[in-house]
Amino acid sequence: MAQYPAALDGVFAALSDPTRRAVVQRLGHGPASVRELAEPFAITLPSFMKHIHTLEASGLIRTRKSGRVRTCVLDQDQLSLVDDWLAGQRDLWQARTDRLERLVTNPKEASQ
């Protein structure tokens, strides 16, 4: 569970940009090549690739290269993390309270 908030932060950060959100939305209709995805945007391919890398690092999309074509696919499981954001906050506070409890009931153990 400790990994959960970090994963969520990555997803939120990735979705904090309108270009990346548009890419995620487009991939909701099915896989697409980087070239297809980049087409609607008036930015250079290297700039667009940065967005693709950010999305890939967050786990929201996966990419696969075949010859000269890089294809992107949406990871629905990772996107569902967003849906569960309140559950994520709950986990964070519960884990936090676990640690506080451990500290005040057994200071020696917690300080190790």
Place this chain on the structure above:
Amino acid sequence: MNPDLDLTLRRVIRAPREIVWNAWTKPSTLEQWWTPAPTRSRVDTLDVRPGGGFVTRMSEDGRTFVPHTDAIFIVVEEQSRLVFTNAIDSAWRPATPAPVLMTAEIMFDDHADGTDYHVIVRHGDPAARTRHEKLGFFDGWGSVTEALAGLAEAEASR
């Protein structure tokens, strides 16, 4: 309470109220539990009074610390209640924190077995941010809900 946006947590902690309060309000102890291991937490400001700053940083590797909490206390009742929010940062500037705006209320009460510890966290409405974004004020994750709705619709129409 709004069940879609708020969370509550209640637990009896087997330690006196004073100890639990101190674990919350002393930097050296707060640092020990505020973030999960192996992450390390460092308290920059813990000015436990109304309007006082609550600033922490966290580190993955123990060397580089990045901003984590930047909030202010709005209510402080000694050994009884702490309320803080990240809607205003420690410099009293209205803030747009990631991932979400929240107000946390921490209540400490006596219990036969120790402390009755009660947390209520009230979160901002992600949809409200979508409206802001449409007005051009805020380019954040508020439109996540919108993106999700778009995806769900795309799935449903297949």
